[in-house]
Amino acid sequence: MESSVSAVLDIPSARPTETAALGHGSPEARAVTEDGDVVLLVPAASPAAQLAARASGDEVTAVMEITDVAPVAVPHRVRGRAWVAGWLTPVGREERADLARLITARHPGGPPAADIAWVLLRLEVGEAYVDDLWGAESVEPDDFAAASPDPLAPHEAELLQHLAASHDDQMRTLCGLLGDPGPACAAASARAVPLSVDRYGMRVRFCDLEGHQAGACFDARFEFPDPVDDVAQLRQAMRLLFAAAAE
Template sequence: MFRPGIPRTDSGGGQPRPVEDARAPTAAERVRTLVESSVSAVLDIPSARSAEPAPVGYGSPEARAVTKDGDVVLLVPASSPAAQLAEHASGDEVVAVMEITDVAPVAVPHRVRGRAWVAGWLTAVGPGERAALARLVADRHPAGPPAADVAWVLLRLEVGEAHVDDLWGSEAVEPDDFAAATPDPLAPHEAELLQHLASSHDDQMRTLCGLLGETGPACAAAGADAVPLSVDRYGMRVRFCGIEGEPPSACFDARFEFPDPVDDVAQLRQAMRLLFEAAEQ
């Protein structure tokens, strides 16, 4: 059994309660966040498919960034099929689909949080743009590519369509909406934040059972696991497992909204403090 998330917000008394219209990132924002993140991505080029798989790590972009016009810049090995096809396309369109898989950075059942697909046309970045786009990619991924002995090139993916299927649902995204969207400001820090909450604030996470209404007593009595599954500027999603009277594999999600959207880690700490204080009342 796996129940969907329960949106929650702050009522007049300060306690988060279920609502029908929970604030949420738009589909375009969710895709943009995943594209500009460092989570795993695979580039599929139908014209490059063959019976023999590409070497591990050589069919996937190592880093990604998005231009102001909404094009996706990809850092790939020069020997990859994507680079070879784009370099020798001679004006022909190289159709490509990038699939991004978002896996929770904490140990939890049903760990894949979602997937996004961005489809479009792949071209090699010209000499006049390389320096500026290399800086853009470096700003997003300051650590740089891991293999110093590999030659790297930049490709451009002009977005034709996008789709996301994640904790919020399944939605299509238009190219203009993708270009106009902004990634979630907490995304670069999310993995570290969730891991810290899971490892150092386990007892406080369990107190959130007190905000679950009728589900709360069973959740608290069983000493259920309360794992922080995701956090964004609007709130945090927690996965509760080990509920009294349910099978061991039974889990459900609860969404806890912040009183106001947060823009940085400092504001997030304040929002989390208020949430834990409400749970302990």
């Protein structure tokens, strides 16, 4: 289970005489190669596939917009957006098998409709831009290629949903680590919702604390003593965090 991440592919070069939606579509699956290219799985009849095929070797400029939505119920659920711009081409026959395996490893469920013909497209990254909970900045192609996925990413949604559903009281105790909150944390309406977790720490959104405007929220980041590499280490880090909050 993963967080609610959606991707939309926009091809600005779509001819204006064609339908307005021609250059837009959502890839069914995506993965990143070791070289930093983005592989997209799209229906063969999709606008993106048709435009890339008709280009006959010419470069097709495309922009993929990715929206990340928190997998828990919380005000202002959009955690971030990213834009990846580059050049779109069909995947060559000699690479299809390897890149299909890459897509399958990233999305083991495979395409949901067996009666649809699927094709692979390659987006060679020219530039990227991220605007999320950590700030906004551009990302160079070399940095994009060198980045590695967080080991908790495949489990994040399930972990956050479990914390929100089963550890609400413990989550609220984290308010006590914010300094000198006074009685604010004890308010009956106070909420502490786990917003994101990665190998370095957890971000919590506090809402409706006493002394704050009704409906007001703010985020706090709690760093782990050491980076975690798996779910077992995360559980230990969370136990230490809750123990510190209970002191």
